[in-house]
Amino acid sequence: MQQPFDVLVVDDSIFMRKIISDFISQDPMLRVVGTARNGKEAVEQVKKLQPHAVTMDIEMPEMNGLEALRVIMKESPVAVIMLSSLTQEGASETIKALEWGAVDFVGKPSGSISLDLHKVKTQLLEKLHIAVRMNVNKIGLQRPILPRQPELKPIPQARTTAAAAPSNPSPKAERRSVDRSQAGIGHLVAIGTSTGGPRALHQVLSELPAELAAPVVIVQHMPPNFTRSLAQRLNSISGLKVVEAEEGMPLENGTAYIAPGGSHMAVARNGPGAYRIHLSKEEPRSGHRPSVDVLFESLLPLKELKRHIVIMTGMGSDGAKGMLALKESGAVTTIAESEETCIVYGMPRAAVELKGVMHVLKQQEIAGKLISAIGLSALS
Template sequence: MQPFDVLVVDDSVFMRKIISDLISDDPAFRVVGTARNGKEGVEMVKRLNPHVVTLDIEMPEMNGLEALRVIMQEHPVPVIMLSSLTQEGAQETIQALESGAVDFVGKPSGSISLDLHKVKRLLLEKLHMAVKTKARQFASPIAPAPKLAPRPKPTPKPVFKAKETANGSADPSVRERTAGFEHLIAIGTSTGGPRALHQVLSGFPEQFPAPVVIVQHMPPNFTRSLAQRLDSISHLRVVEAENGMSLEAGTAYVAPGGYHMCIARNGARAYRIHLTKEDPRSGHRPSVDVLFESLLPLKELKRHAVLMTGMGSDGARGMQALKRSGAVTTIAEAESTCIVYGMPRAAVELKCVTHILPQQDICGHLVQTVIQSS
């Protein structure tokens, strides 16, 4: 079998050499070229037609974000971003994932670039995944949110924004007014997830009468930037979850990187987020299975579980358990819109899915189901 061709784009001669050597250690890949900036990288993509590209973000002439958009428009190919592990780097990475990058690898900032050897396993793992993905799915623009029918109820319930105390929990006087929801939506996703979450969350209406809890496989820092980005495009309030936060209708909570997120009952009809540092599940922390399993005792709520694009099977067994415990809806994203049809496939194979839906239809189905029975 012929090795897969890789193009390395980075403005540092030293980093181009290091990255090329790391990739060449795997006989499944060969580096067919290196580029010094985004402009040169775009030209070499057209000329060399590589199977996958590694792309730095900060470069002269044309940076990585600009180059990525041109590549996705003119010559779609799977792209792995090399991102600095900073707040600014995290924000840029989220933009890159929305613009078509398959995934990213954190590149050490500062002068000790040899630390990149520590991420060799991760880089090669993501390269193997990238060559199996659908580059044209990444190239397609994010579909606009569906137009939703007006709410059937003449007087929708207001959604209150709780003032939080110093430890992150809601003020008790406000918590009682916001805890009266009947539905809870839980979403799990991984590779391709930021684009999928953008698509789904942008479709929820204002004053949506349920909270949404989300696990996206991402390291610390990046989940905060993801929450901030999703908050800017959604009618929902979107936050990175903190330990002790009370769940409120109309708010989405993104599990922070490095922590499992569980939902626990906090009184008769109130619920609180509990974050733990317990061992990873299936190699992940946060884990979708951990989140889904924490919902099993909450049978008084109408629970809706969603699994979207991602590698592996995290969340499938948790969804199966939720289905057996009476969850109203279990949705798997259809293969036709998944970047990686792993997590949804695992749930389908366990026969625990009530609906298989393309990405653009997931939000509309959830909104219709929740509002009609609220």
């Protein structure tokens, strides 16, 4: 019989340490090998116990969860799942944690409603089962990306946005002043991703320029509130304008639209050569709302567009059938992230096995492929 996987539980609350430990102990394939009361203890315990996974609270004394995460991923890499409050501030901190090496997160249980506790338990155990089998060597420590500084010489008669501040060794897109409203839509990029997606999106969007001659529509499996924080974070590191999508938003070149958590997102015609966002609360697809397949299927009638479809890291198969249908309907480009860089090689694998993929690329190669396939707008 296989030995259970070891999990370290980190939280400054003795009540929360007990709740989380009890959840984990009920799974025969997992065992709590130790606990820690703050980030400093967590760093020491990871080195000493070498667990397969860690559950990490964010707000703690002495050293908080974010600081501990950065040290652990640098010195003793291990799969870390963050316990996040469901507030806007908690969502913002969680997005940073996902960029800095955490593999996933769950909402922190309230402890007052049994249904809430049951839901959190189910999510935590599912994510731990993925985390303990994960190759954490794929998760290198990433330097935090600073927001762009205001551009010193804005181009006249154009809307002023922010410019990129160099922060990564790799080439990074710079945001310039681009009048997106006057640019015709001829190309469209659609991206679907799940576990590991925020880091993957960070990599791809940070290398796409403001002048990209296409809008980018994105489904990231994530709860409400967190998608807004994700959009804000990505907007601070990309040459593209990145927003959380709203009902009826017109699509513009050089802009990325992230589906809000809890809503399906589709693209609809909005007149000759014009398109808009449509959101709905229809039933989840394959357990997800937003669903990648719902987004991809909405693009099937839009054959006048040159469609470029991307599936990146994530559990399950959401988006695979939609990608195949788009390939068969004339999509110009279909890309799956390679197993080599995927945190979880599930969704891309499903797309490859269905034969809906034209290009299998490493995460760092995807932006370049899109730029070469689409080109840049003349409006800048």
